[in-house]
Amino acid sequence: MSDREDQLVGEFPLIPKQERAQLKRDLLLKSGQELFITKGYEHTTAKEIAAHAGVATGTFYRYFSDKRQLLMSLLENQIEMLMPPEPKWSDSDPESMLASLLEAHDKRIKEMGMQRLLPELLAKDTEFAVVLAAAKRKIFTRILLGLTKAYEKGLTWKDLDLNTVTWSLMTLAEHAPDKMNQCGNVTDYREVAKVICRIIFPPEEIKKLQLNETENETEADEVE
Template sequence: MPDHEEKLVGEFPFVPKQERAQQKRNALIESGYALFNTKGYEQTTAKEIAAHAGVATGTFYRYFSDKRQLLMSLLEDKLEKFLPPEPSWMTNDPETVLASLLEAHYHRRNELGLQRVLPELMTKDSELAEVLGVARRKIHDRMLSGLKQASESGLTWPDIDLDTVTWAIMVLVENGLERQNQSGKKVDCQELARVICRMVFPPEVLEHLQKSELENKE
C-alpha cells in the first residue's frame, strides 16, 4: 500500500544519515511503541516519548512532526498483518488448515503489539480508517472469491449468502484478540476454525474432505 503509506506518514522533518542520529530516531520509535502499548495513543505525549528515550523534546520534533507521524512510521508495511488471513477452502482438510492460519495470524498480532492503539485511532483518524477499510475490502474480496470457487464445486451450504458469511468470518477473526483480552484466555484457534467451517460447509462435506485427507496420508 505505498500510496496510502505516503499519505499516512507524510514527509519527515529530517531523515538522519549518520549512525548516531539514526540511533536517536530509533530510540524515539521504540519509546513511542512502548508508551503507546502501555498508555494508549491519546494519553501519550511527544514530551513523554522524548523523556522515555532519554532525549530532549526538541529532538523529537527534529525527526517527527508529531506523535501521529511516529505511530504511522511504526505501522508502515504492517497494516495488512493486523487483518484476517485469507483461508484456503479448496483443501482436503480446511478446518486444520484454517486453524494453522489463525495461530500464525494471532502470533503475528501479539508480536506487533499496538492492540489498544488501532481501535482508539479508528474513530478519530479518517485517513487511517480509509487505508484499513481499503485493505479489509481487498481481503474480503479475495476471501469471497475463494468461497465462490468452493460453492461452484458444490462444497458449501447451497442456501447461504456468501458475502454475508465472508463479513461474518472477518468479524469473528478480528474480535478474537479482544475476547482474549477480556477473558484472559488464549484464542482457541481450533475451535474458531471449527465454527467458521461449520458456517461454510455441510457436515457431510467436511467429513468427506477430512476422510480424503487421511487417505492421502496413508
C-alpha cells in the same frame, strides 16, 4: 590477526551516521509504540516519547514532524498484520489450516500490542480509517473469491449468502484473539476454526475434505 583488529577497531566507533540515525529513529518508534499501548495515543506526549527513548524533546522533532506522523510510521509496518488472514481452502484440512492461521494472527497481534490502539485511532483519524477500510475491502474480495470457487464445486452451504459468510469469517477471525480473553476463556483456536468452518461448509463436506487430505498424506507417505 591484524585483520580482525582492524575490524574491531573499525566497527565500533564507525557505525555510519545514517545507521545511527536509523537506530535513534527506531528507538523513538519503539518508545512511541510502548507508550501508545500503555497510555493510549492521546495521553502520550512527544516529550514523553523522547524521554523514554533517552533523547531530548527536540530530537523527536528531527525524526518526526509530529506525534501523528510517528504513529503513522508505526502503522505502516503493521497494518497488514492487523488484517485477518486470508485462508487457502484448497488442499488441506480446513479446520487445522484455519486454526493455525488464527493462532499465527493472534501471535502477531499480541507481539505488537498495537491493536488496542486501533479503535481509538479509527474514531479519531478519518484518513487512517479510510486506509484501513480499503485494506479490509481488499481482503474481503479475495476471501469471497475463494468461497465462490468452493461454492461452485458444491462444497459450501447452498442456503447462505456468501457475502455474509465472508464477513462473518473475517469478523470472527479478527476478534478471535482479544475476545476470547475478554470472555475469560483460554483461546482455543481449533474450536473457533470449527465454528468458522461450520459457517462455510456442511459437516459432511468437511469430513470429505479431511479424508482427501488423509488420502493425500497417505499417498505422500507411500511415495516416500
